Amino acid sequence: MKKSNIIGLCASFIGLIILSGCSFGSSSTSTSSGPDAATLQTFQADDYEITVPKVWEITRKNEFTSDIPANVSVVLQANRKNEVFVTNVNIVKNSLGDTLSSLDYGKVVLANQKTVLENFAEKSREEVDTSIAGNKEKVLIGKYEGKRTATDPLLGFIQAYYVKDRTGYIITASYVSNEDPSVQKEAEQIVRSFSIK
Numbered sequence: 001m002k003k004s005n006i007i008g009l010c011a012s013f014i015g016l017i018i019l020s021g022c023s024f025g026s027s028s029t030s031t032s033s034g035p036d037a038a039t040l041q042t043f044q045a046d047d048y049e050i051t052v053p054k055v056w057e058i059t060r061k062n063e064f065t066s067d068i069p070a071n072v073s074v075v076l077q078a079n080r081k082n083e084v085f086v087t088n089v090n091i092v093k094n095s096l097g098d099t100l101s102s103l104d105y106g107k108v109v110l111a112n113q114k115t116v117l118e119n120f121a122e123k124s125r126e127e128v129d130t131s132i133a134g135n136k137e138k139v140l141i142g143k144y145e146g147k148r149t150a151t152d153p154l155l156g157f158i159q160a161y162y163v164k165d166r167t168g169y170i171i172t173a174s175y176v177s178n179e180d181p182s183v184q185k186e187a188e189q190i191v192r193s194f195s196i197k
Contacts, residue, residue, distance in 0.1 A: 045073060048169065050091070051193035053186050055079040076190060078175075078183050084153050087175035087183050089190045094168040103127065105168050106140030106161030117146030119154060132164050132196050141191070145177060153177070156184065158191050169196070 041054050052058060057077040061068075068075070071092050078087035096105070114120045123143040130139050141160045147153070154177045162169040171194045173187035 043074060043076070045091075046197075047164070047167075048091070048194060048196050050074075050076075050089075050171070050190060050195075052076050052089075052190055056186070056190075078186065080180065080183055082176055082179070085155065085174075085176045087173070087179055087187055089171065089173045089187055091194070092170040092172070094170070096163065096166045096168050099166060100163055100168070102130075102132065102137050102139045102161055102163045105163045106142065106159075109161055109168075109170060110140065110142045110144075110159070113142075113144060113146065113157075113159075117144075117148065118150055120144060120146040123156075128160075128192075130162075130195070132162060158188050160191050160194055162194070162196055164196050169194070 039054055040051050041058075043050050043052055043058055056079060059075045059077070061073055064072075064075070069092075071094055073091040073093050076089040080087070100108075110122075110125065114122070121144060123145065125140060125142045127138045128141055130137055139160055139162055141158065143156070143158050145154055145156050147155065155174050156177050156179070158173040160171045162171075171191050173184075173191050175184055175187055
């Protein structure tokens with residue numbers, strides 16, 4: 001895939017950093033079954049699912065009240081409001097012109113974040129085994145900090161990157177750097193729960 005195509009896709013994603021701190025409204029979804037059913041619910045789209053604490057707000061694409069880019073599928077918001085920024089997880093879907101592995105897609109997107117964010121500091125990257133459409137594949141989970149502009153708050157990010165049938169998925173948790181550790185943990189668990197059907 002041409003690097004310019006991916007960078008264009010990533011640039012549209014970066015615009016979400018400021019917008020994703022807004023309040024969008026909420027909706028309900030199905031609840032999970034099993035030992036965590038009392039605290040968790042499963043959000044299901046046609047092509048993926050993700051597990052979310054019941055106390056988080058789920059806003060589907062058709063419920064957005066802000067000017068959210070068309071490639072955003074869903075926004076999940078923590079129930080603890082912060083005056084500066086609301087911890088959230090969003091899922092972005094991008095059409096990819098060329099075939100690319102999930103791992104390679106993640107490496108390109110993560111490298112791009114370094115070029116567009118100020119005060120970028122990568123904290124970790126982890127290759128995780130997963131199954132996509134019945135095939136074993138590795139995906140990248142990256143953790144980093146950065147700002148969109150010098151005057152923005154420093155944000156922490158956890159991102160996972162998947163590709164299926166030339167569609168790239170970026171699952172991003174974002175939070176202020178001093179967010180309560182329990183909220184950061186919830187956000188990371190949401191990102192790690194993502195699976196493609």
